[in-house]
Amino acid sequence: MGNALSLTDMPLGIAIHNIEITRGRGRQLARAAGAVAKLIAKEGKLATLRLPSGEVHLVSQNCLATVGQVGNVGVN
Template sequence: TDMPLGTAMHNIEITRGRGGQLARAAGAVAKLIAKEGKSATLRLPSGEVRLVSQNSLATVGQVGNVGVNQKSLGRAGSKCWLGKRPVVRGVVMNPVDPRMVLFFVAVNIGH
């Protein structure tokens, strides 16, 4: 309630007592853009403008680990440990391979 407009915050509760649910990803930050009565207006990282209660709790500042997506994994094995599969374009597959099967099945239904 006493935060000035423009305050950066993260880990915001939607309903008091439910725990933080908004702006929790690495590098995420939401801004307080207005206060009216018992509600506050926030601009979320997605660009959505949302009303929350002024009684809900939040952490001031930005979530850490901002550059997590820029970190080079170094080799294919490191990606494999994270469960990331290789990406192969359907165009470069052999004609016998089941490329883009779901797309063609969805398009050709009833024909």
């Protein structure tokens, strides 16, 4: 369990999960057991994330995410 914050309030390099793509639409990224994404950059109003698949994704810095990794790592 972790703290949910906007990406604006998180430091670079932090491990996050349960990420919104659009503010207010609900958490949509990195939700599976053991999933973790990394906040790799913040520029202007956008944040760059590296997802568990290796894909790089841009989302608004106003979006919420939960700090840490999804539990139950051994399932995958």
